[in-house]
Amino acid sequence: MIVLAADQFAKHLTIEHLPEREAVPVLGEFLQLFYIRNSGAAFSIGSSMTWIFTIALSVVAGVIVWKAVGVRSRLWAVVLGCLLGGVLGNLTDRLLREPGFAVGHVVDMISMPWMLPAIFNVADIFIVTGMISVALLVVTGLRLDGTRERDHAADDGEASPPEAVATPSEA
Template identity: 60%
Template sequence: MKTTTSAAAAPRTLRRVLVPLLLGAVAATVLVTDQLVKNWVVATLPEGETVPVLGGFLQWHFVRNPGAAFSIASGQTWIFTILSVIVVGVIIWQIRRLRSVPWALFLGLLLGGVLGNLTDRLTREPGFPEGHVIDFILTPWMMPAIYNIADIGIVSGMILFVLITIFGLSIEGGREKRGDDAESDAEAVTGAEAEAGAEAETVPAADAETGVADERSEGGTP
């Protein structure tokens, strides 16, 4: 019995270790890629000028963004710095429950993107904690906003979160029980308990009949 229990617990223990590592690897990839490319942009591209890459499909346009993703709410950098720190803290706190690969990918993309822009706000001009985020990707056919790799990580993570919600995937692995499933399980448990109770009542009745028969035999009743 102990060997069977240990064998069943081994995959759960392995998942508890590997899934958070996947989150960390995804977050680190997004963060490092984002910062390396931003450093290249600052060192290479002319600020405020559009550089065609694939015609009107993809262009570089280096700007320093004092707001949130996609240049939203410019001039409120310190607010987004605080919000980013809160998001990072929540993600780290949820790691203790993490057993799901899709959730690890979602949280990894979100964490890497948030840390990428947060690094800009903490280290770039005009200084901590109001540094401007480096944006440079322009796709006029899709949206007028200018964005960066960290923003792509955040948006990709949120798209994955929508899919996770649609399919009802739990952060602890497997699917979350919906109302109908929970009700069915409750009915099954209630039915099992009722059946067990009926069996418990039947056994004493049978014992009583056996006892009466024994008494008759002992008294000589034919």
């Protein structure tokens, strides 16, 4: 809920205080505020299919909630919570912003022209960092229940009977 609230608050401030399509330098060319309404996905891809993004975000939010039900790992809970907050931030825009229900445009306002020609928002930051964190948790073997892959591999190895080894006298 904190991520969703922070995202929507940043978008509210953007709409109320920033001019549309005009760069406002924060740290020169390094960081700028640039208010746009994005009907598409990243880099405005698929801008004529806004409703598809609404469906996709709804499905992703549902899967995150479904997976989060059995989570026992605090780290997984935080990562999934941040990811869900980001998804819900952009889904809220799709559902409630102009031009209408389920086809709303996402408010973007953060620009780093030296890095990417993309303009993004707080929700996007949490979605990207959340997905990177998910990948890292999977690679390190931390399971949703808080156990590690290596713990399960050790259990599997202990469960199998030891192999018979012939001694020199038996050979």
